[in-house]
Amino acid sequence: MSLVKCCFEADAPGVFEPVIQKCIDPGCCCWCCSALRPRYKRLVDNIFPVNPQDGLVKNNMEKLTFYSLSSPEKLDRIGEYLFQRASRDIYRRRNGFVIIAMEAMDQLLVACHAQTLNLFVESFLKMVQKLLESSEPQLQILATQSFVRFANIEEDTPSYHTRYDFFVSKFSAMCHSNHNDLAIRKQIRLAGIQGLQGVVRKTLSDDLVENIWEPVHMDKIVPSLLYNMQNSRYFEKENATPESPAEERSDPPQFAESCMRELVGRASFGHIRCVIRPVLRHLDLHQLWVPNCFAIHTFRIIMFSIQSQYSYTVVEALMTHLDENSKSTPKIRTSIADTLSKIISIAAGESVGPSVLEIINSLLSHLRVSVTRNLPSSNDEQLYQEALINALGEFANHLPDYQKIEIMMFIMSKVPYSEPDSTASVGKGDVLLQSILLKSLLKVGTKYQTIHLNTTFPISFLEPLLRMSLAPDPEMRLLVQKILHTLIDRHRNIDKLATPTINIGNLELVIEKSSRPDVIFVRKHGPEIYQALYESLELPSNTVENIEAVYTTLALLAVELATEETVLELLRLVLSLQDLALTSGQISNSLKFNLHAVVMSLLVLISYVCNITSLMDYASKLVEAREKEAVHLLPELKSRYDGESQLSTRLPPSVIIDQAVVSECLKGAGLDTGKLQQGPGYSSSSLQHRHSWVDSTGRSSMADINAGGAELDSAGSSPGVQKKLPGEELTFESMKRILTESGETRREAEEERRLQLSQLFRTAPFQDLVVKTQPKHDMLQNKLSEIFNTLTVEPRNPIQPGIPPADAKPSQTPAYEVHFPELFVY
Numbered sequence: 001m002s003l004v005k006c007c008f009e010a011d012a013p014g015v016f017e018p019v020i021q022k023c024i025d026p027g028c029c030c031w032c033c034s035a036l037r038p039r040y041k042r043l044v045d046n047i048f049p050v051n052p053q054d055g056l057v058k059n060n061m062e063k064l065t066f067y068s069l070s071s072p073e074k075l076d077r078i079g080e081y082l083f084q085r086a087s088r089d090i091y092r093r094r095n096g097f098v099i100i101a102m103e104a105m106d107q108l109l110v111a112c113h114a115q116t117l118n119l120f121v122e123s124f125l126k127m128v129q130k131l132l133e134s135s136e137p138q139l140q141i142l143a144t145q146s147f148v149r150f151a152n153i154e155e156d157t158p159s160y161h162t163r164y165d166f167f168v169s170k171f172s173a174m175c176h177s178n179h180n181d182l183a184i185r186k187q188i189r190l191a192g193i194q195g196l197q198g199v200v201r202k203t204l205s206d207d208l209v210e211n212i213w214e215p216v217h218m219d220k221i222v223p224s225l226l227y228n229m230q231n232s233r234y235f236e237k238e239n240a241t242p243e244s245p246a247e248e249r250s251d252p253p254q255f256a257e258s259c260m261r262e263l264v265g266r267a268s269f270g271h272i273r274c275v276i277r278p279v280l281r282h283l284d285l286h287q288l289w290v291p292n293c294f295a296i297h298t299f300r301i302i303m304f305s306i307q308s309q310y311s312y313t314v315v316e317a318l319m320t321h322l323d324e325n326s327k328s329t330p331k332i333r334t335s336i337a338d339t340l341s342k343i344i345s346i347a348a349g350e351s352v353g354p355s356v357l358e359i360i361n362s363l364l365s366h367l368r369v370s371v372t373r374n375l376p377s378s379n380d381e382q383l384y385q386e387a388l389i390n391a392l393g394e395f396a397n398h399l400p401d402y403q404k405i406e407i408m409m410f411i412m413s414k415v416p417y418s419e420p421d422s423t424a425s426v427g428k429g430d431v432l433l434q435s436i437l438l439k440s441l442l443k444v445g446t447k448y449q450t451i452h453l454n455t456t457f458p459i460s461f462l463e464p465l466l467r468m469s470l471a472p473d474p475e476m477r478l479l480v481q482k483i484l485h486t487l488i489d490r491h492r493n494i495d496k497l498a499t500p501t502i503n504i505g506n507l508e509l510v511i512e513k514s515s516r517p518d519v520i521f522v523r524k525h526g527p528e529i530y531q532a533l534y535e536s537l538e539l540p541s542n543t544v545e546n547i548e549a550v551y552t553t554l555a556l557l558a559v560e561l562a563t564e565e566t567v568l569e570l571l572r573l574v575l576s577l578q579d580l581a582l583t584s585g586q587i588s589n590s591l592k593f594n595l596h597a598v599v600m601s602l603l604v605l606i607s608y609v610c611n612i613t614s615l616m617d618y619a620s621k622l623v624e625a626r627e628k629e630a631v632h633l634l635p636e637l638k639s640r641y642d643g644e645s646q647l648s649t650r651l652p653p654s655v656i657i658d659q660a661v662v663s664e665c666l667k668g669a670g671l672d673t674g675k676l677q678q679g680p681g682y683s684s685s686s687l688q689h690r691h692s693w694v695d696s697t698g699r700s701s702m703a704d705i706n707a708g709g710a711e712l713d714s715a716g717s718s719p720g721v722q723k724k725l726p727g728e729e730l731t732f733e734s735m736k737r738i739l740t741e742s743g744e745t746r747r748e749a750e751e752e753r754r755l756q757l758s759q760l761f762r763t764a765p766f767q768d769l770v771v772k773t774q775p776k777h778d779m780l781q782n783k784l785s786e787i788f789n790t791l792t793v794e795p796r797n798p799i800q801p802g803i804p805p806a807d808a809k810p811s812q813t814p815a816y817e818v819h820f821p822e823l824f825v826y
Contacts, residue, residue: 038077039067040064040067040071040074040077040078040081041081043060043063043064043067043078044064044078044081044082044085044104046060046063046064047060047061047064047100047104048085048097048100048101049100052094052096052097052099052100053096055100056100056103056104061104061107064078064104064108065107065108065111065112068108068111068112069111069112072112075108075112075120076120076122076123078108078120079105079108079120079122079123079124079127080123082101082104082105082123082127083123083126083127083130085097085101086098086101086102086127086130086131087130089101090130090131090134090139095136095138095139098131098139099142101127102127102131102142102143102146105123105124105127105146106146106149108120109121109124109149109150109153110149110153121150124146124150125147125150127143128143128146128147128150128167129143129166129167129170131143131146132144132166132167132170133170137179137184137187137188140174140188140191141187141188141191144171144174144191144192144194144195144198145191145194147167147195147198148194148195148197148198150198150202151197151198151199151201151202152198152201154205164199164202164203164212165216165217167195167199168196168199168212168217168220168221169220170195171191171192171193171195171196171199171224172192172196172220172221172223172224173192174188174189174191174192174195175189175192175193175196175224175225175227175228175256176189176192176224176227177189177192186252189228189252190250190252190255192224193224193225193228193252193255193256193259194255196221196224196225196259197259197262199212199221200212200221200259200262200263200266204266213267213271213274214274215274215277218274218275218277218278219278219281221263221278222260222263222275222278222279222282223278223281223282224256225256225257225259225260225263226256226260226278226279226282226298227282228252228253228255228256229253229256229257229260229294229297229298230253230286230288230294231252231253232253232254232256232257232297257301260298260301260302260305261301261304261305262305263275264301264302264305264306265305265306265307267306267307267310268307268310269309269310269313272306272310272313272314272317273313273317275302276302276313276314276317276318277317279298279299279302280317280318280321283295283298289331289332289335289336289339290331290332290335291335292335292336292338292339295335295336295339296338296339296342296343299314299318299339299342299343300342300343300346302314302343303343303346303347304346311346311347312347312355312359314343314347315340315343315344315347315359316358316359316362318336318339318340318343319340319359319362319363319366321336322336322337322340322366323366326369329380330378330380330381330383330384331380333384334380334383334384334387337366337384337387337388337391338387338390340387340391341387341388341390341391341394342394344359344391344394344395345394345395345397345398347395356399356403356406356407357406357407357410359395360392360395360407360410360411361410363388363391363392363395363440364392364411364414364437364440366388367385367388367389367433367436367437367440368414368433370384370385370388370436371385371429371432371433371436372429385436388440389436389439389440389443390443392440392443392444393440393443393444393446393447396443396444396447396448397447401448401449401451404444404447404448405448405455405456405458405461407444408441408444408445408448408461409458409460409461411437411440411441411444412437412441412461412464412465412468413464414437415433415434415437415438415441415464415468416430416433416434417434417464417467417468417471431473431476434468434471434473434476435473435475435476435479438468438476438479438480438483439479441483442479442482442483442486445483445486445487446486448486448487449490450487450488450489450490451490452515452517452518452521453488453517453518453521453522453560453561454517454518454520454521455517456487457487457521457525459525462525462528462529465480465483465484466528466529466532468480469481469484469532469533469536470532470535470536470539472539472541474539474541474542474543474545474546477536477539477542477546477549478543478545478546478549481546481549481550481552481553482549484553484556485549485552485553485556488553488556488557488560489556489560490560491509491510491511491512491559491560492510493507493509493510493555493556493559494552494556496508496509497509497551497552497555497556497559498548498552499548499551499552499635499636499637500548500551500597500598500600500601500635500636500637501601501635502600502601502604502623502634502635504604504605504608505608509559509609510559511559511562511609513562514560514561514562514563514566518560518561518563519561519563522557522561522563522566522569526561526566526569527569529557530569530570530572530573530682531682533550533553533554533573534573534576534577534580534682534683536550537550537577537580537595538580538584538586538587539587540586540587540588540591542587542591543639544594544637544638544639547591547594547595547598547637548637550598551598551601551602554570554573554598554602555601555602555605557570558570558602558605558606558609559605559609562609562610564671564672567606567610567666567671568666568671568672568673568675568676569675570602570606571603571606571662571666571676572675572676572682573682574599574602574603574606574657575657575659575662575676576682576683577595577598577599577682578595578596578599578656578657580595581593581595581596581599582651582656589641590638590639590640590641593632593633593638593641594637594638596630596633596651597633597634597635597636597637598637599657600619600622600623600626600633600634600635600657601635603615603619603622603657604616604619604623607619610669612665612666612669613669614664614665614668614669615662615665615666615669618661618662618665622655622657625654625655626655629652629654629655630651630652630655633651633655659676662676663676
């Protein structure tokens with residue numbers, strides 16, 4: 001085939017076409033025909049060389065560029081003509097001329113920034129689309145590169161009519177390329193990711209174009225990025241913060257991560273869920289939750305890229321997904337919860353107000369649902385619960401202290417509890433729920449740093465916690481004691497005081513002076529705490545772990561609150577525990593021996609903490625006596641003692657703590673022992689215990705007495721009701737009647753009196769009512785007059801003799817002699 005040919009050498013149908021339309025070949029010999037064509041076509045034709053390997057003719061390209069700048073109205077025609085030539089060359093597989101046409105389009109696009117550029121853009125995008133539709137990887141990559149250049153250009157006027165549906169679909173398909181040649185596959189996937197990045201940038205920079213956040217687009221973009229991220233070698237580093245490697249643009253997985261970070265970073269509050277939903281769906285469909293390394297890596301990328309104020313929405317979306325998978329296998333739920341625990345700490349710093357309690361409440365709801373599945377033997381279910389607890393702890397770890405207190409109070413309010421005297425018993429499911437919630441509370445408590453006990457233990461948190469310390473299940477009581485250990489200890493003495501010991505000097509305890517708020521706290525709530533601990537030691541279901549846990553609590557209180565009042569109250573409790581071990585008939589002998597060991601350890605600890613030398617000497621004598629006569633009364637604690645049946649519970653006085661000797665030691669140290677000697681110590685019916693029966697019964701009895709007094713005061717104004725003097729009412733019999741009379745009987749009597757009074761007011765004549773309301777005696781009035789008469793009233797202003805005051809009245813009655821009528825409603 002010759003390089004020079006005539007334009008009329010063609011097939012029969014082409015002969016009838018106009019010459020102007022036919023003569024577009026640069027190798028045409030009909031120089032007369034070229035003069036009949038428009039100038040822009042001639043300029044376009046001149047940029048193509050005879051041999052495509054020679055590349056673009058630069059001089060002619062400069063002429064075409066100058067013409068485009070001089071006549072911007074011709075841009076749309078130039079673009080359309082270039083598109084026609086490229087389409088024909090693609091059909092004829094002359095890829096060299098296609099590449100030259102695409103290069104010319106790129107140069108014109110960069111050089112021209114006129115308002116008419118939008119019309120040229122349409123031709124440009126049509127040409128890019130034509131190249132992407134071809135099956136040649138080289139042309140697809142070339143088209144992608146041109147589109148990326150176009151995406152980086154800011155147009156003067158928005159092209160709101162431009163749509164990118166095809167490009168999103170095509171670039172997403174390129175991201176999933178499975179070309180046989182690995183090098184070409186890598187290039188195609190990389191080009192697809194670049195194209196998606198260009199689409200996102202182009203659409204987000206212009207408000208008038210279509211919304212790229214619509215699900216129809218996100219369902220293609222996000223899975224395409226994730227599909228390439230799956231091959232990344234970096235997600236295996238679970239705890240590594242996602243970084244941008246230098247070679248990311250040549251590595252599809254790393255470049256996909258970069259695009260994902262950019263996409264998430266550009267998302268506003270209303271678009272976060274549009275990105276999260278495809279992520280969750282992709283992980284579900286590709287079964288990437290087990291193992292969850294890739295899921296954790298993906299969500300860490302999202303959490304580090306998202307705007308910080310929106311980070312909690314990712315946590316909410318993940319919790320919602322956990323709700324939707326409530327019927328999935330425990331392994332999937334565990335993996336989702338574990339992923340949540342790995343990222344929830346990132347969102348905690350930005351969560352404020354209701355969002356904190358919403359997240360906590362959602363986690364607790366999942367724990368409750370897990371408990372109701374009744375799968376205690378399932379190890380996977382236990383792992384799921386532990387993952388939720390870890391998520392709860394990680395979330396609380398990054399919150400301020402005041403929110404941690406609120407969280408602990410919130411969790412405590414969710415713990416089921418039944419009063420010991422109630423008929424309703426705690427079921428197996430409730431016990432399991434108690435255990436799970438208390439473990440959650442313990443997890444939060446480990447993240448909290450106590451400063452003042454009064455802020456750590458508000459009354460609304462302390463009371464239910466002390467109630468739970470008396471739960472029937474010993475495991476629940478042990479969890480409560482561990483919570484107390486975590487919150488009381490401020491100097492890391494827990495491990496040193498984990499078990500009872502008499503070698504206190506070897507522990508190297510950290511002791512500081514108590515602050516004023518702590519002293520006030522222990523003065524107000526100390527007896528209540530000690531009473532609860534005493535009652536927990538009375539329970540026969542205690543194990544050695546329970547006894548040791550209570551010892552640790554008391555020892556931490558002694559170390560943290562080393563004050564005079566604490567010492568006296570603690571010693572009262574120590575003596576009460578010794579009496580319990582000596583006199584109780586409910587607990588076993590081994591528990592009694594354990595109590596004696598705890599009492600001895602506490603006495604040694606108190607004498608050491610308070611540095612009372614005489615008390616330390618006395619404790620040493622007791623230890624020596626027990627080592628000789630009753631070694632089983634010393635630590636360590638045992639669940640069973642050798643020859644327990646032969647060991648007598650009747651102990652010689654030399655091994656028992658003597659209250660009189662302890663009082664003398666305290667007096668010698670200058671302490672007031674009045675509190676130690678006042679009445680009996682702690683017991684199960686101690687009046688110090690706020691939750692005892694005296695609280696309700698005594699309070700209602702006093703209310704009845706006060707009501708009786710009010711009735712005495714108001715009886716004079718009630719017709720038909722006989723007035724009784726206080727001396728006649730408050731007798732021993734009346735007090736006994738108030739204490740023993742049932743509430744129903746009192747209510748019936750009050751109702752009967754009310755009916756009589758109402759009937760009297762309705763039927764009695766008015767004069768009779770007036771007479772009945774008159775006072776029957778003037779004893780009170782006469783007594784007041786007698787008192788006032790004994791007083792001498794001194795005038796405020798001195799009065800000169802012989803001159804009466806200006807406002808003097810001849811017959812003025814003193815105010816205290818005026819009889820005020822009793823109030824009566826006619």
